[in-house]
Amino acid sequence: MSEAMVADRASEATHGVTQHVDVAVVGAGFAGLYLVHRLRKAGFTVVAMDEAGDVGGTWYWNRYPGARCDIQTIDYSYSFDPELEQAWTWSEKYATQPEILRYLGFVADRYDLRRDIRFGTKVLAATWIDATERWLLTTSNGADVSCRHYIMATGCLSAPKPPEIDGVKDFKGEIYFTSRWPHQGVDLKGKRVAVIGTGSSGIQSIPLLAEQAAHLTVFQRTPNFALPAHNGPPPSDRAALLAQDRAAFREQGRWSMTGVPLPPATEFSFQLSDTERRERFEKLWAAGDLVGMLTQLWADQGNDVDANALLADLFREKIRSIVTDPDTADALSPTDHPFGSKRPCLDTDYYATFNRPDVTLVNLRKEPITAITASGITTDKRSIDVDVIVFATGFDAMTGAIKAIHPITGRAGRSLTDVWADGPHTYLGVTVAGFPNLFLITGPGSPSVLSNMSVSIEQHVDWVVDRLIALREAGFTSMEATETAQAGWARHMADCAPLTLHRLANTWYTGANVPGKPQGVMPYNGGVGPYRSICNEVASQGMLGFRLTGPGVAEQCNDGEIVRLQPDVRLVLGMLAQMNLPPIESFGAQGARDFVAEFNKSRPAGRPVGEVKDGTLPVADGQLPYRLYRPATPGPHAVVVYFHGGGWVLGDELSDDPFCRDLCRRTGMILVSVGYRHAPEHRFPTAVEDGFAATRWVAEHAAELGGRPGPVLVAGWSAGANIAAVTCQLARDRGGPEIAGQLLVCPVTDCRFDRASYIDNATGYFLTRSLMFWFWDIYCAPADRTDPRASPLRGQLAGLPPAYVVTCEFDPLRDEGIAYAEAMQAAGVPVEQLQARGHFHSSFTMVDVVVTSADGRGQMANALRRFAGLPQAAEQDNKQSDRTNFNAAAS
Ligand code: NAP
Numbered sequence: 068m069s070e071a072m073v074a075d076r077a078s079e080a081t082h083g084v085t086q087h088v089d090v091a092v093v094g095a096g097f098a099g100l101y102l103v104h105r106l107r108k109a110g111f112t113v114v115a116m117d118e119a120g121d122v123g124g125t126w127y128w129n130r131y132p133g134a135r136c137d138i139q140t141i142d143y144s145y146s147f148d149p150e151l152e153q154a155w156t157w158s159e160k161y162a163t164q165p166e167i168l169r170y171l172g173f174v175a176d177r178y179d180l181r182r183d184i185r186f187g188t189k190v191l192a193a194t195w196i197d198a199t200e201r202w203l204l205t206t207s208n209g210a211d212v213s214c215r216h217y218i219m220a221t222g223c224l225s226a227p228k229p230p231e232i233d234g235v236k237d238f239k240g241e242i243y244f245t246s247r248w249p250h251q252g253v254d255l256k257g258k259r260v261a262v263i264g265t266g267s268s269g270i271q272s273i274p275l276l277a278e279q280a281a282h283l284t285v286f287q288r289t290p291n292f293a294l295p296a297h298n299g300p301p302p303s304d305r306a307a308l309l310a311q312d313r314a315a316f317r318e319q320g321r322w323s324m325t326g327v328p329l330p331p332a333t334e335f336s337f338q339l340s341d342t343e344r345r346e347r348f349e350k351l352w353a354a355g356d357l358v359g360m361l362t363q364l365w366a367d368q369g370n371d372v373d374a375n376a377l378l379a380d381l382f383r384e385k386i387r388s389i390v391t392d393p394d395t396a397d398a399l400s401p402t403d404h405p406f407g408s409k410r411p412c413l414d415t416d417y418y419a420t421f422n423r424p425d426v427t428l429v430n431l432r433k434e435p436i437t438a439i440t441a442s443g444i445t446t447d448k449r450s451i452d453v454d455v456i457v458f459a460t461g462f463d464a465m466t467g468a469i470k471a472i473h474p475i476t477g478r479a480g481r482s483l484t485d486v487w488a489d490g491p492h493t494y495l496g497v498t499v500a501g502f503p504n505l506f507l508i509t510g511p512g513s514p515s516v517l518s519n520m521s522v523s524i525e526q527h528v529d530w531v532v533d534r535l536i537a538l539r540e541a542g543f544t545s546m547e548a549t550e551t552a553q554a555g556w557a558r559h560m561a562d563c564a565p566l567t568l569h570r571l572a573n574t575w576y577t578g579a580n581v582p583g584k585p586q587g588v589m590p591y592n593g594g595v596g597p598y599r600s601i602c603n604e605v606a607s608q609g610m611l612g613f614r615l616t617g618p619g620v621a622e623q624c625n626d627g628e629i630v631r632l633q634p635d636v637r638l639v640l641g642m643l644a645q646m647n648l649p650p651i652e653s654f655g656a657q658g659a660r661d662f663v664a665e666f667n668k669s670r671p672a673g674r675p676v677g678e679v680k681d682g683t684l685p686v687a688d689g690q691l692p693y694r695l696y697r698p699a700t701p702g703p704h705a706v707v708v709y710f711h712g713g714g715w716v717l718g719d720e721l722s723d724d725p726f727c728r729d730l731c732r733r734t735g736m737i738l739v740s741v742g743y744r745h746a747p748e749h750r751f752p753t754a755v756e757d758g759f760a761a762t763r764w765v766a767e768h769a770a771e772l773g774g775r776p777g778p779v780l781v782a783g784w785s786a787g788a789n790i791a792a793v794t795c796q797l798a799r800d801r802g803g804p805e806i807a808g809q810l811l812v813c814p815v816t817d818c819r820f821d822r823a824s825y826i827d828n829a830t831g832y833f834l835t836r837s838l839m840f841w842f843w844d845i846y847c848a849p850a851d852r853t854d855p856r857a858s859p860l861r862g863q864l865a866g867l868p869p870a871y872v873v874t875c876e877f878d879p880l881r882d883e884g885i886a887y888a889e890a891m892q893a894a895g896v897p898v899e900q901l902q903a904r905g906h907f908h909s910s911f912t913m914v915d916v917v918v919t920s921a922d923g924r925g926q927m928a929n930a931l932r933r934f935a936g937l938p939q940a941a942e943q944d945n946k947q948s949d950r951t952n953f954n955a956a957a958s
Pocket of ligand 1: 134135136137138224230231232263264265266267268269271286287288289410431459460461462516575580
């Protein structure tokens with residue numbers, strides 16, 4: 068669109084007269100355009116405003132050489148209209164900025180969107196007026212706007228970050244920002260050019276700037292991971308997939324974790340050999356697929372630092388193989404953050420560019436910039452004269468465009484800048500408490516930049532517009548998030564932290580790139596599909612967490628938190644619900660055992676330990692099998708006798724294998740998992756007597772097993788924790804063995820079924836109340852259940868070994884576990900508790916599936932080490948997960 072047409076369009080809004088619309092939108096990029104289209108179709112009057120001269124948003128401004136998308140264009144497109152999809156064909160796998168801009172222009176023309184967009188118009192201030200329940204917007208160009216709903220489609224990366232380097236004003240040469248590249252282009256022929264910044268913009272532009280400049284000097288603060296794009300025509304395999312079933316392809320993208328329909332890797336790094344890992348890496352390197360490289364290698368690459376390091380090593384090897392000067396290769400190799408924790412880049416000839424004689428890399432980690440001078444850039448080691456400086460220094464991401472563009476004043480005169488002073492607070496990343504009828508498209512707290520933006524944008528727009536339609540139909544005129552819902556969303560966001568490694572890098576994802584900006588992972592990292600289902604649930608649960616008001620209708624406020632489960636627990640339970648399994652108890656004892664054995668085959672294999680050895684141990688009337696897990700470290704090691712879960716009916720010495728391996732690795736102790744006998748063949752008290760006998764035998768044979776002589780420790784999960792607890796009581800009463808400590812994970816401690824947790828968590832959390840009834844019935848006659856060997860809570864508790872008791876919020880057994888911990892403590896036993904918020908009965912044994920439980924398992928291991936008089940284990944899980952996940956109550 069010509070500048071004259073822009074001026075015409077802007078002047079259509081008459082000065083001095085307020086323009087009244089249902090909805091005002093800021094931004095005319097991917098999000099703004101789709102909003103205008105959907106709102107108009109839904110019968111709302113709408114005006115969009117954009118400072119730019121035409122549509123395009125980020126693609127309007129970022130015109131630097133080499134600018135392209137880095138998600139395959141086949142995925143980076145609108146999907147709301149199949150006819151639009153048929154009408155446009157991308158020419159490349161990763162389209163250039165001009166082609167994407169043409170596409171957005173094509174979309175604007177096709178739906179005649181420009182007529183409702185005021186270009187060259189900045190919103191100067193937005194104020195909520197309580198009396199009218201409307202937003203009043205003052206604008207830089209044309210009439211002010213009064214709107215019922217105000218939607219920020221401002222993009223996540225649209226507020227450029229100032230250079231933050233002294234002396235920029237003194238520079239006598241030319242200065243350019245990649246984010247505001249001149250429309251007419253820049254002639255760099257024969258010039259000495261400096262580029263500051265090696266993020267996506269720098270890495271995309273540097274090879275092309277090098278081709279034009281007489282000499283290019285790249286000032287790099289943090290080396291980034293870059294993968295060759297291998298650009299070309301859209302890959303035929305994915306194009307064929309799309310053509311085959313367009314709707315299914317799009318739907319798969321919508322429910323995926325990233326917004327791109329690629330199935331995630333299922334094998335874990337430790338299940339693959341070096342050769343297999345290398346093959347996978349080489350394949351994705353050759354494919355030039357960033358989302359693939361981020362998700363397809365091995366299942367733990369995105370959340371486990373060690374698994375990620377394997378991948379980072381392969382990257383560095385590649386850099387060394389391309390860059391001929393070893394010092395330069397070294398400087399270009401990222402070492403301070405895991406792959407994917409900072410946004411990795413797609414490049415074309417980036418690393419090879421540093422082999423050119425006319426390109427120099429300045430490593431700012433070794434020689435920081437001290438100032439920009441009239442003639443160039445000075446570091447603490449030298450001065451480099453240049454004619455042009457290109458700032459590829461990035462953006463005040465996520466919040467910059469929302470907060471800094473203009474003052475937004477909500478209810479009771481509260482400004483968004485003040486409300487967000489310590490970081491952004493949102494509900495779903497879409498709304499903010501205290502700011503009625505204000506919506507953010509891909510705001511902080513939404514998957515946004517951790518996803519395929521086109522998919523996230525469509526989801527947000529659809530969700531918001533669908534809500535506005537529903538409000539209108541019900542007669543409501545305002546919608547506002549509650550503080551409870553917003554606080555719950557913040558907690559859920561924190562719970563999601565261990566799912567990825569983003570928290571471990573200094574990046575714009577966390578605000579670390581802007582001096583003074585509050586720090587925290589801003590985008591939602593729980594995945595696009597899960598996020599979509601949460602948004603849908605908010606609506607289906609009567610707009611949970613929103614207050615709806617309107618003239619002539621009763622206020623509606625269904626307050627609460629939308630996600631109380633840990634994010635991965637929610638996924639596991641969702642998958643189980645989808646499987647629609649019959650109740651386990653309906654299989655009968657042997658059928659249930661077969662079912663569990665089959666079920667366990669599908670879980671990730673346990674992690675490697677030094678040695679795994681099977682054996683048998685004697686009890687009064689036979690032999691019990693056991694499996695011994697030995698750490699890789701030199702012995703002798705402290706010994707833990709472990710009892711598996713399974714309601715005294717199911718499981719065996721192998722059935723908690725991943726958990727035993729994990730505890731062995733974390734504690735550095737030998738674990739002896741005992742195959743005690745089960746009901747109905749062997750009813751109460753066989754299991755506990757087996758447990759006691761096995762513990763005594765292990766204690767007596769500790770040295771032969773490679774263990775440290777002296778007291779042993781006991782541990783167990785569920786019914787196994789019942790056996791561990793009872794074993795401690797029996798050992799105290801029967802003259803040994805000496806037990807240094809007990810770890811009880813979700814223990815069965817009492818035969819009562821009327822505690823609140825039995826009622827609140829009766830169904831829906833895998834271990835059901837009726838399954839527990841069944842277990843008790845098979846195991847123990849009603850008359851025996853009050854025997855302390857069945858219900859240790861009813862026994863004498865003084866003089867027991869120190870205990871670490873773990874309970875899970877969504878577990879029928881929660882309250883009896885807490886009761887046991889409290890009763891032991893009252894009896895003078897040293898007790899620590901971990902009350903795991905948002906977890907279910909199986910959270911801690913589902914190693915590598917429920918990754919949010921890793922921190923808790925680290926705490927358990929440390930408790931065992933304390934009991935054994937050993938120093939605390941290395942705090943690796945402080946890095947691995949977020950301690951705020953748990954309300955650990957140490958007593
Ligand atoms: P960026 O990733 O934030 O990179 C900025 C670079 O400038 C970093 O290397 C940073 O170093 C450096 N820097 C910032 N301030 C500096 C200073 N005062 N002194 C020295 N160096 C400084 O910004 P970006 O490259 O514009 O990319 C931002 C995001 O936009 C990308 O991550 C991506 O999501 C999106 N993007 C996408 C594409 C695409 O292909 N589709 C292209 C461009 C951008 P530190 O790392 O040390 O802070």
